[in-house]
Amino acid sequence: MKSSCVRFRKVFEMLDRYAWLDEDYERLEKQALTRQIRSVDAVLGDRGAWIRVEGKTLLNLSSNNYLGLAHDARLKAAAMEAIELWGTGATASRLVTGSCALYTELEQRLAAWKEREAALVFASGYQANAGVISALVGRGDAVFSDRLNHASIVDGIVQSRAEHYRYRHNDPEHLAYLLEKHKGARRKLIVTDTVFSMDGDTALLPDLVGLRARYGALLMVDEAHAGGVLGERGEGLCHALGLHREIDVIMGTFSKAFGAYGGYICADHSVVRYLATKSRPLIYSTALPPAVIASVLTALTIVMKDAERRKSLQAKAKWLRERLASYGFSVGEGDTPIIPLIIGDNEKTLRYSRKLEEMGIAAVAIRPPTVPAGTSRIRLTVMATHTWAELEWAADQLQSIRADLEGGIG
Ligand SMILES: Cc1ncc(COP(=O)(O)O)c(C=O)c1O
Structure with missing residues (x-):
């Protein structure tokens, strides 16, 4: 009897010990601010452009592999x-x-x-x-x-x-x-x-x-x-x-x-x-x-x-930025391969990112505290090894669900 009481107390203490973590996690979950580590199953080919994530093949528009050298x-x-x-x-x-x-x-x-x-x-x-x-x-x-x-x-x-x-x-x-x-x-x-x-x-x-x-x-x-x-x-x-x-x-x-x-x-x-x-x-x-x-x-x-590789990166980034701006996206003020699509709301940004993933694009949602509150975004990054056809396809996919984004996806 005594030993089962001790065991019960120990289990209770364990549960109680982490209660504050669970509470805080739930608070973050309500604000769409929790993060999950996803497993990349494979990088397909040596350009670094395509990855397989949990069984899905995705065009990677979320890496910092700007010159495409990581698989060279x-x-x-x-x-x-x-x-x-x-x-x-x-x-x-x-x-x-x-x-x-x-x-x-x-x-x-x-x-x-x-x-x-x-x-x-x-x-x-x-x-x-x-x-x-x-x-x-x-x-x-x-x-x-x-x-x-x-x-x-x-x-x-x-x-x-x-x-x-x-x-x-x-x-x-x-x-x-x-x-x-x-x-x-x-x-x-x-x-x-x-x-x-x-x-x-x-x-x-x-x-x-x-x-x-x-x-x-x-x-x-x-x-x-x-x-x-x-x-x-x-x-x-x-x-x-x-x-x-x-x-x-x-x-x-x-x-x-x-x-x-x-x-x-x-x-x-x-x-x-x-x-x-x-x-x-x-x-x-x-x-x-x-x-x-x-x-x-x-x-x-x-x-x-390899200045040509750098020029190709710059040309592709400029093209994608301009194309997305012409579609009405808010693309920020920069002139680099980082193109932020500012959405604002955390939940909406997550939904847009998930929708893009369903369409075959890895475009991760960036939320606070990485960016200031109210400026959640999809951060797109261009690589020199993306082909023009891949970027055109991606721009069209992004545009095709933009209307959903304006009105709230899902
Ligand atoms: C501006 C900036 N500085 C520093 C770092 C950290 O670099 P590393 O990933 O090599 O630790 C990063 C990377 O995320 C970054 O974006």
């Missing part, structure tokens, strides 16, 4: 060769024994590509942002961050314990006001995405460079969605505007146009040397597997040389 035979061959030479894992942090010679080659080539003194590779873009910001600023400092910056920037600021001032999106006047108001802070850091990940528009870098000089602030930019996509040799927005020497830290990722994984920064020697000593994600997380670095090295060669 050259990247795969480089990775396999590196596995033969170096094995599958890095076995330790970069500061212990995890930094194989491929890293040195990659960092030298990155610094040369970006025309900066030095580069530092991190295990991911998230770690680069979080690790750089939390090392460069701390208590008594102030970070000025665009309201639409990526979550990894926000998390880096929170970890740093510096004061966090969010300026209105792409509003240099508001930034100047905040800089003036907090000019007494010990150190000031301005940070921005160069291409905004959910909107596809670009930062007003010349204004930010001017404010950097006026207020003696540091300026850090996140080129995650610009690397490989903008600039003559895919360097990013800073190069495209000739401002790459006016910026303290240029951050980027290999997880998008490079078709691989990892993050990096390019900066002056002093900055890189300091970060290698102070950045916690770099110190306390295992280095990327050598095979990843090998595929990134191959991707870098392609990114730098």
Whole structure:
């Protein structure tokens, strides 16, 4: 009797222990804000354009594989060769024994590509942002961050314990006001995405460079969605505007146009040397597997040389954006392969995404907190390896259910 009472109490405690999670989950469910991890069963072919998800074949308009390199035979061959030479894992942090010679080659080539003194590779873009910001600023400092910056920037600021001032999106006047108001802070850091990940528009870098000089602030930019996509040799927005020497830290990722994984920064020697000593994600997380670095090295060669691929991406993105705008979609202000179809309501956005999936298109719904409340959207991304026929078909599918969208689908 006693033992069954104890067992009952234990079961009750277990149930009760997670009741708050279930309650919160149900609250999120009512607001159409829960998220599910879907299993991609297969990528069909080497263009990365088609995937099979839970038995359905879908045109992938939701990846960041802008140049279509993630399934490129050259990247795969480089990775396999590196596995033969170096094995599958890095076995330790970069500061212990995890930094194989491929890293040195990659960092030298990155610094040369970006025309900066030095580069530092991190295990991911998230770690680069979080690790750089939390090392460069701390208590008594102030970070000025665009309201639409990526979550990894926000998390880096929170970890740093510096004061966090969010300026209105792409509003240099508001930034100047905040800089003036907090000019007494010990150190000031301005940070921005160069291409905004959910909107596809670009930062007003010349204004930010001017404010950097006026207020003696540091300026850090996140080129995650610009690397490989903008600039003559895919360097990013800073190069495209000739401002790459006016910026303290240029951050980027290999997880998008490079078709691989990892993050990096390019900066002056002093900055890189300091970060290698102070950045916690770099110190306390295992280095990327050598095979990843090998595929990134191959991707870098392609990114730098294959201007045709970049031009094709730009032409296709421009075409799709214009076609969708001509159909009456609200496509945002950008000029990049990220095309947001702003819908607003969470539930409506989910329904539209599901309907597109039924029609054979993977176009994922993006909802808060990834985007501000009331701006839920379908975020379309174009790849250089999409064919014109695929994009035409997709545009027609999107249009064919637009009327349903206006009136509410389902
Ligand atoms: C603007 C931006 N910065 C940083 C990251 C993080 O990069 P990674 O996926 O390499 O961790 C992302 C990716 O989602 C991003 O969109």
